[in-house]
Amino acid sequence: MDYILESLSDTPLVGFTVLLLVILTVPPVFEQLRLPGLVGLLVAGVVLGPDGLGFLDPGSEAMKLLSDIGKIYLMFVAGLEIDLMEFHKTRNRSLGFGLATFLVPLIFGTVVGQGFGFGLNASILIGSLLASHTLLGYPIVNRLGVTGNEAVTVTVGATIFTDTAALLVLAICISIHAGEFSATSLIIQLGALAIYAVVVLYGFAQAGKVYFRRTGNDEGNQFLFVLLAVFLASVGAQVINIDQIVGAFMAGLAVNGVVGRGPVQEKVIFVGSTLFIPFFFVGMGLLLSVSSFIETLTTGFWLTVAIVGALISSKFLAAWVAKLLYRYNWHETLSMWSLSLPQVAATLAATLAGVNAGLLTSDIFNAVIVLMLVTSVLGPIITSRAARHLTIPKTTIEVEEEVWGLRTDDSIGPPSEETQSALPFTVVVPVHNPHTERYLIEAGALLARHEAGVLIPLSIAKSHIHMDDPELENELQKSRRLLQKASTVSQELRTKAKPIVRIDDDIAHGICRAAREYHANLIVMGWAEMTGFRARLFGNVIDSVFWSTHCPVAVMRLLDEPMQIRRILVPVKNLTAQALRPVGFAQLLADTNQASITLLHVCDRQTTKDQILEFESELTTVLAATPFHVDITIQTTPEDNVAQGILKAARNHDLVILRSLRRRTAGGLAVSDVTTEVLSKVSGSVVLFGEPHHLA
Known part of the structure; x- marks a missing residue:
């Protein structure tokens, strides 16, 4: 039995299968316990690692690769998800609070590091770990409907400043640690970093705009372009001797405006959040030694308490400074404090980078794990209490x-x-399923008749470049039968109708093109599977129409006649x-x-x-x-x-x-x-x- 287990543990495919099983089953269990799913992945890593069952080896090449990809992807998504539009709305106050919630924890953390005997460089890095924050409480304020409150918007905008500045400090500290410190080497490093930042933030953004414009609706190649950008930026970061997560974050900011809030961004984030990012957190758990963790909580107890206390107090002080500067009330101040409190994504990634560089010790790593657990629970709890009293x-x-x-x-x-006078109210109704066609046509006809407009029943005859004539003719005959039925329903409801058949190699784009050509005011569509793995990863017709259309879309699942x-x-x-x-x-x-x-x-x-x-x-x-x-x-x-x-x-x-x-x-x-x-x-x-x- 031991031989079988040992042979299986040496097979990368088995380890990958175990990782998928963990990702699928563990996070939902912890979320039922009102704990972040990411905490469950860390625990799973400990259980499956050297201090547990020993089923996964953190030193294996496969595990290192998956963990590195997850770490890079995590920071890339952090940059990609930052809402630049919201940041621009309150950029001055966001920068003000971002500066406060970065500098105050940086100072507190540096003092803690110095007090416990760390060098100045390591102490500054410890301070930078406390300076960033993860918006774990944002879903709470979103559920309460107070995301438009200025204090919330300012805190979200401050994330750009804190994450960027913390990662730049990390890059400088690690580069100084790698060689002899001198003013010349520091200037050279800063110069290389500045050139690199311009190349990534400006060059990648411009290249992305050109590529996306030329590829049009080719989401597959656009997805690959985004992946190439993030890993190219990460490799470039290593070339100039800064950590790869800095490059990944900058790549996220660079392509943020290129992909927008479209289907490519949704697929990029979905793939990362479903696969690669969980690999990183399981890998973090594999590196966590239970014995050294317990030792840290005993012999290094006061270091852990000092770091957690410094983070909580410094973030509160920064929120209090914002209260004085911008005259926020206490509910807004507490909301800003609690939203900026959790330390998860950037903090863990930066800590691991510092440990791998030999600049931070395992005691700091274990203390940061405790910090993550405390703040990921405390922050959302305070947010749920304080945000209830925010002004709607x-x-x-x-x-x-x-x-x-x-x-x-x-x-x-x-x-x-x-x-308005030249174009009548136009409703486009794509028809495909004969069983649901009548109700859809009735709904579209009622809306068009009410506005004295026109109904356009639309059937897409899908074709491709190698499609022979008999196959295309068969598609056209199906379309004509559907449209004949649509015309009959339109006549019954006394609605002006203009049925059209369109030959196109893509159904969703065919619908959107027809709607634009006929200046449609509304598209009425039938139901399709919208969840499931395949629909979320590759999308479906409804997803594509939502993202590509110029007018509103009403997707209907009607169980009775619209007139009823x-x-x-x-x-x-x-x-x-x-x-x-x-x-x-x-x-x-x-x-x-x-x-x-x-x-x-x-x-x-x-x-x-x-x-x-x-x-x-x-x-x-x-x-x-x-x-x-x-x-x-x-x-x-x-x-x-x-x-x-x-x-x-x-x-x-x-x-x-x-x-x-x-x-x-x-x-x-x-x-x-x-x-x-x-x-x-x-x-x-x-x-x-x-x-x-x-x-x-």
């Missing part, structure tokens, strides 16, 4: 065509009067223009059939009555300016599980309209959201309302 942002929405209407052009403002829909449920999270556009669509749909609408606001159980009344009052004010005359009820439900609150209310309604949200993972493993859970469990009819990319 006042709506600044002008109730105009942008919110309630469905527009025909690509501009941010409403269409001109000439455009009398009660419509629309969950409303906040009062942004994006959140209210599904409400506008619901009013248009309800007005075609004299249906009633319930606007459901699921709030946290700790939300005060004043906050609930304020939200309902603002929503009522916005609805008062609507051009529709529809029976609307506002319902507020205190419920910690938002999805369950929506599902309970859906039982009493004929149709639920949900907003399609782009999912992003913050360097972690949480891949589910409210929309996904509701879609998988709701038993009635559903509409998933998606917006053009420039409005999302």
Whole structure:
């Protein structure tokens, strides 16, 4: 038996299989215990490592490679996910708070290092470990609907400064440690770093824009370009004697604006968060020695306490400085403190780089593991308590065509009067499944008839370069049969229709091109599998249409005739223009059939009555300016599980309209959201309302 286990442990394929099993099963268990899934991966690494079962060898070439790829990918995703638009909105205050929450922990950490006998270079590096932060609490403020609060926006923006500055300090400290310190060598290193930063941040960004423009919709090659950029930047960083994670982070910032919030970015983040990043955290667990960890908590107890105490107190002091400078209240101050408290991604990666360079000891590594555990639990707890009392942002929405209407052009403002008069309201309905075609055509026809517009039933005859004539003719015949049925339904509902057949090698792009050519105001589509591994990795037609279209998209799963829909449920999270556009669509749909609408606001159980009344009052004010005359009820439900609150209310309604949200993972493993859970469990009819990319 021992021989079999030993032979299996030497096989890289078995180790890879074990890693996949751990990634699949362990994080959900720890999340059920209200602990970060990444903590579970660390624990799994300890159990499977030399101090546990000994099944995985941290010194094997395969494990080193996977761990290095995960570390690089982790820092790349950290740069890629930073919202540069939000940073620009409050850049001055973000830079101010970023400077404070970087310098104060840097000073505290340096003092701790000096106090425990570390050299100046190592002490400064210890300080830089405390200076960055990971936004583990962001999903909490997002759930509470207070992401528009200035204190939250400033803290998110400060992440750019703290992570970049901390990694630059890491690069300088390691390069100084690698050779003899001198002013000349430091100047040379800084000069090389400056040239490298310009090449990566500017050169990669420009090259990416040119490549993406020339490749058009070729997402496969664009994905490979992004991977090449990150690993090329990492290799370049090593060439100039700085750590590879610095290059990976800069590459993320460089291609941030190139990939945007599109399908390529979603696939890049999904692959990293699902595979490579978990490898890194399991690898970290393999390096964690239980005996030395226990020894650190005993003989190195005060070092651990000092580091944890320095981090907590310094981050609080930085938030207090921001309070004084920008006149934030205590709830905003505590929210900024708690959001900047967790130390996970950048801190662990930088610590490992310092240990590998011989600049930091294993005691510091073990102390940082304790720091990660403490702050990853403490930060979100404080955030959940403090953020409940943040002021819900006042709506600044002008109730105009942008919110309630469905527009025909690509501009941010409403269409001109000439455009409105020249172009009728146009609804494009792609048809493919004969079993669901009738309900989709009926829905599109009702909307088009209500606006005195035109319905365009669309069938895509898919072809390819080697397709012979009989095969293409067969596709065309199927399309004609579908369109004949669509014409019949349109005539029954007395709606002007213009059926078209389009030959295209890509269904999604064919739909989007046709919609743009006919100046469509809305695309109505049928349902398809939207979760699952393949759909998330490679995407599907609905995903591609969402990302490529110029106009809103309504994906419908109708279990009854649209004319039978009398009660419509629309969950409303906040009062942004994006959140209210599904409400506008619901009013248009309800007005075609004299249906009633319930606007459901699921709030946290700790939300005060004043906050609930304020939200309902603002929503009522916005609805008062609507051009529709529809029976609307506002319902507020205190419920910690938002999805369950929506599902309970859906039982009493004929149709639920949900907003399609782009999912992003913050360097972690949480891949589910409210929309996904509701879609998988709701038993009635559903509409998933998606917006053009420039409005999302």
